[in-house]
Amino acid sequence: MSPHPSPSTPRPPLRVALAGIGVVGGGVVRLLEANRDLIARRAGRAIEIVAVSARDRHKDRGVDLGAYRWEDDMGALVAADDIDVVVEMVGGADGPALTLARQALSAGKALVTANKAMIAHHGLDLARIAEEKDTPLKYEAAVAGGIPVIKAIREGASANEIARVYGILNGTCNYILTLMEREGASFAAALASAQAEGYAEADPSFDVDGVDAAHKLAILAALCFGTRLDIGAVTASGIRDLIAADIREAEALGHRVRLIGMAERSGEALYQHVQPCLVPADHPLAYVPGALNAVVAEGNFVGRLFFEGAGAGAGPTASAIVADIIDIARDEYGPAFAMPVDSLDAAPAADAGARIGKYYVRLVVEDRVGVLAEIATAMRDASVSIESFIQRGNDEGDDVVIALVTHECPARAIGAALDALSASDHLVGKPMLMPILAL
Amino acid sequence: MSPHPSPSTPRPPLRVALAGIGVVGGGVVRLLEANRDLIARRAGRAIEIVAVSARDRHKDRGVDLGAYRWEDDMGALVAADDIDVVVEMVGGADGPALTLARQALSAGKALVTANKAMIAHHGLDLARIAEEKDTPLKYEAAVAGGIPVIKAIREGASANEIARVYGILNGTCNYILTLMEREGASFAAALASAQAEGYAEADPSFDVDGVDAAHKLAILAALCFGTRLDIGAVTASGIRDLIAADIREAEALGHRVRLIGMAERSGEALYQHVQPCLVPADHPLAYVPGALNAVVAEGNFVGRLFFEGAGAGAGPTASAIVADIIDIARDEYGPAFAMPVDSLDAAPAADAGARIGKYYVRLVVEDRVGVLAEIATAMRDASVSIESFIQRGNDEGDDVVIALVTHECPARAIGAALDALSASDHLVGKPMLMPILAL
Numbered sequence: 048m049s050p051h052p053s054p055s056t057p058r059p060p061l062r063v064a065l066a067g068i069g070v071v072g073g074g075v076v077r078l079l080e081a082n083r084d085l086i087a088r089r090a091g092r093a094i095e096i097v098a099v100s101a102r103d104r105h106k107d108r109g110v111d112l113g114a115y116r117w118e119d120d121m122g123a124l125v126a127a128d129d130i131d132v133v134v135e136m137v138g139g140a141d142g143p144a145l146t147l148a149r150q151a152l153s154a155g156k157a158l159v160t161a162n163k164a165m166i167a168h169h170g171l172d173l174a175r176i177a178e179e180k181d182t183p184l185k186y187e188a189a190v191a192g193g194i195p196v197i198k199a200i201r202e203g204a205s206a207n208e209i210a211r212v213y214g215i216l217n218g219t220c221n222y223i224l225t226l227m228e229r230e231g232a233s234f235a236a237a238l239a240s241a242q243a244e245g246y247a248e249a250d251p252s253f254d255v256d257g258v259d260a261a262h263k264l265a266i267l268a269a270l271c272f273g274t275r276l277d278i279g280a281v282t283a284s285g286i287r288d289l290i291a292a293d294i295r296e297a298e299a300l301g302h303r304v305r306l307i308g309m310a311e312r313s314g315e316a317l318y319q320h321v322q323p324c325l326v327p328a329d330h331p332l333a334y335v336p337g338a339l340n341a342v343v344a345e346g347n348f349v350g351r352l353f354f355e356g357a358g359a360g361a362g363p364t365a366s367a368i369v370a371d372i373i374d375i376a377r378d379e380y381g382p383a384f385a386m387p388v389d390s391l392d393a394a395p396a397a398d399a400g401a402r403i404g405k406y407y408v409r410l411v412v413e414d415r416v417g418v419l420a421e422i423a424t425a426m427r428d429a430s431v432s433i434e435s436f437i438q439r440g441n442d443e444g445d446d447v448v449i450a451l452v453t454h455e456c457p458a459r460a461i462g463a464a465l466d467a468l469s470a471s472d473h474l475v476g477k478p479m480l481m482p483i484l485a486l
Numbered sequence: 487m488s489p490h491p492s493p494s495t496p497r498p499p500l501r502v503a504l505a506g507i508g509v510v511g512g513g514v515v516r517l518l519e520a521n522r523d524l525i526a527r528r529a530g531r532a533i534e535i536v537a538v539s540a541r542d543r544h545k546d547r548g549v550d551l552g553a554y555r556w557e558d559d560m561g562a563l564v565a566a567d568d569i570d571v572v573v574e575m576v577g578g579a580d581g582p583a584l585t586l587a588r589q590a591l592s593a594g595k596a597l598v599t600a601n602k603a604m605i606a607h608h609g610l611d612l613a614r615i616a617e618e619k620d621t622p623l624k625y626e627a628a629v630a631g632g633i634p635v636i637k638a639i640r641e642g643a644s645a646n647e648i649a650r651v652y653g654i655l656n657g658t659c660n661y662i663l664t665l666m667e668r669e670g671a672s673f674a675a676a677l678a679s680a681q682a683e684g685y686a687e688a689d690p691s692f693d694v695d696g697v698d699a700a701h702k703l704a705i706l707a708a709l710c711f712g713t714r715l716d717i718g719a720v721t722a723s724g725i726r727d728l729i730a731a732d733i734r735e736a737e738a739l740g741h742r743v744r745l746i747g748m749a750e751r752s753g754e755a756l757y758q759h760v761q762p763c764l765v766p767a768d769h770p771l772a773y774v775p776g777a778l779n780a781v782v783a784e785g786n787f788v789g790r791l792f793f794e795g796a797g798a799g800a801g802p803t804a805s806a807i808v809a810d811i812i813d814i815a816r817d818e819y820g821p822a823f824a825m826p827v828d829s830l831d832a833a834p835a836a837d838a839g840a841r842i843g844k845y846y847v848r849l850v851v852e853d854r855v856g857v858l859a860e861i862a863t864a865m866r867d868a869s870v871s872i873e874s875f876i877q878r879g880n881d882e883g884d885d886v887v888i889a890l891v892t893h894e895c896p897a898r899a900i901g902a903a904l905d906a907l908s909a910s911d912h913l914v915g916k917p918m919l920m921p922i923l924a925l
Binding site: 074081085086187194198199202203204205208347348349352354356357362363366367369370372373374377378379380381386390 | 525647795808
């Protein structure tokens with residue numbers, strides 16, 4: 048019943064080309080060299096790099112590429128008939144990466160990519176070409192780095208209807224939040240430390256505004272729910288507006304602040320949002336430190352699955368890329384999104400305002416008579432009931448930080464209360480609103 | 487390059503027979519019925535139960551089996567030519583389960599099993615038959631219940647040389663330890679609660695003596711290290727000898743007590759041991775509560791991967807079994823132990839006495855002059871250096887609990903110190919020795 052060749056038949060090596068040799072590409076070369084024999088045993092055949100291509104041949108990458116054929120033009124990798132798999136590590140949602148990916152698949156070559164932006168924006172188109180050509184498209188490294196979460200959901204949890212998938216999908220943000228937590232630092236100070244230590248880019252917006260996490264979330268959602276990948280439906284707010292007091296008050300309320308990407312079914316519709324949340328201390332996401340990533344999937348039979356590991360870096364990313372290559376070498380692969388593209392459902396975006404939950408609200412207000420009444424009135428008028436309320440003592444005349452947690456209510460109600468308050472002369476800056484993660 | 491049929495070709499249903507319909511079998515029936523359409527979309531074909539077999543046809547199982555052909559004799563499942571996959575849920579390392587498994591594979595049928603004892607004792611023999619017949623043998627449910635850890639290691643971490651694999655492999659023990667932690671309960675009281683709540687069997691020895699965890703560990707080790715599965719090489723000590731003070735003092739020392747199965751490379755040799763350990767509070771295993779399972783694998787490129795979920799129960803076990811069936815339906819499978827049986831290495835058992843680490847030692851002694859000196863002398867004579875030492879005040883005349891943590895030393899040295907102390911008249915009962923999990 049199996050299409051697999053007998054294990055006694057020796058199989059020819061799988062011939063791989065690497066496009067884009069930066070930090071990750073260097074990691075893939077090192078991994079394939081260091082674990083060469085072990086990988087051949089596990090894959091049932093040798094995996095050989097036959098060609099590499101990158102912009103600058105003479106750049107020092109810390110790995111010796113002398114043994115491999117060099118191509119200045121990536122297109123040559125597609126044209127070569129001694130290449131089975133193209134590994135795309137060029138980056139960018141469009142441009143040369145996308146051209147290469149399309150051409151490689153169209154030529155019937157297998158494509159392995161770590162490019163979350165490209166998969167989030169063009170994953171369905173690429174999957175369609177892969178299906179037409181009956182060739183693999185694999186992207187384990189695009190979500191949560193070294194954690195094999197694409198495989199765990201696509202295959203490990205495949206028997207389940209999944210209700211929610213969520214997690215810490217950006218290591219830079221988690222590193223910054225952990226620093227704020229440990230050192231009581233401001234966002235700006237923690238970001239500067241993260242930049243100094245190489246955990247954040249000079250322009251950090253892709254990470255701290257939630258864009259990167261949104262790409263990963265859109266991919267996870269399509270896989271979990273069998274829906275058409277729709278990056279346009281993901282809304283994202285990042286961690287820039289957090290202040291040290293948010294971390295401190297969350298802790299006082301028995302929670303930790305994490306940037307959570309969450310996709311959830313709501314009837315036929317889908318809620319997909321990236322935002323800072325309060326995570327209860329008895330949830331494993333509260334214990335994910337530093338630059339790690341973690342993903343939770345909730346299935347109707349398996350219950351809650353939790354996966355944690357390194358979300359970025361040369362070694363972990365290379366681990367995921369080479370796992371994909373080994374799957375291809377073993378002929379253990381199937382449709383990129385677990386089912387043919389045409390059978391994915393189009394899910395409308397859920398009404399985020401209708402989403403019921405508890406919320407954390409933090410306001411900075413002038414220390415004046417009547418401010419408290421103003422807040423309480425706005426909440427009451429919007430039918431928002433308050434579960435806990437913290438106002439710390441401060442030196443007279445200083446601004447006051449007020450943190451409160453609501454009872455369950457629709458997001459829309461809180462929005463109305465904050466809109467009403469925004470008219471107040473006593474409010475200093477924008478209020479901070481975070482959902483509390485429901486267990 | 488792919489042997490896969492084109493996605494546009496409709497494929498016939500995959501025909502499944504279930505052998506042994508207890509709690510887990512009932513879960514599989516319910517799952518395949520409840521998620522039928524979703525599974526067909528993901529598997530690319532329908533998955534149909536065509537026959538069931540169990541000892542007693544008339545037992546109430548809470549599921550309606552009327553739609554399926556009933557076979558009193560399991561052998562009929564093997565003989566039938568309308569069955570592609572046999573799911574073995576009979577249980578027991580030998581006997582009818584093993585006979586069925588051998589016959590099914592020999593007949594060229596796919597075998598899916600949740601039977602950890604059978605795989606631990608006969609996995610290699612079964613894998614060899616599966617190879618000869620080029621048919622799948624899958625056992626995701628045999629280790630850590632619903633967590634797809636076999637897949638995560640076999641495929642997700644396949645690019646890595648793995649240095650250690652370890653985890654909480656028995657939910658009953660973890661449930662008992664969590665109760666002892668929360669309530670300060672004795673082992674006996676916690677076991678009684680676990681039995682009353684259905685988390686422990688009337689005869690709990692299989693769980694609390696570490697036998698069940700040893701089975702799972704042996705399977706993980708073979709997969710991680712590419713070594714011949716060798717249940718005889720796994721040593722196990724359980725949690726019966728723990729007292730409430732152990733949990734309390736571990737906490738005072740910044741640790742939690744967990745029953746840990748660990749397999750570790752030591753040159754060519756392999757260390758495989760199940761025993762209670764002190765887990766540092768900054769390790770994710772310290773936060774695994776109740777009956778959950780968790781597995782850690784450390785790879786040379788990916789770093790530390792951590793997986794947590796339900797380790798038992800009808801739903802999670804069924805989830806793992808059906809995931810295996812879906813892999814078979816998709817033709818996404820390969821050698822049971824990731825490589826052909828003949829290419830697995832025979833690894834000698836590592837010298838456990840030579841294992842370097844920090845250790846926790848707890849002694850109960852009579853409250854007499856000179857006892858402390860006796861302990862200190864025994865440790866000194868064995869060249870064991872002490873890092874921390876706790877002796878709690880007590881009412882005069884009562885026995886005294888002493889808990890200490892050593893600096894790094896070989897296990898053999900601690901053994902020598904405890905041997906010397908065993909001659910003492912002042913020692914009450916057996917000392918408790920637990921390694922401290924190294925990060």
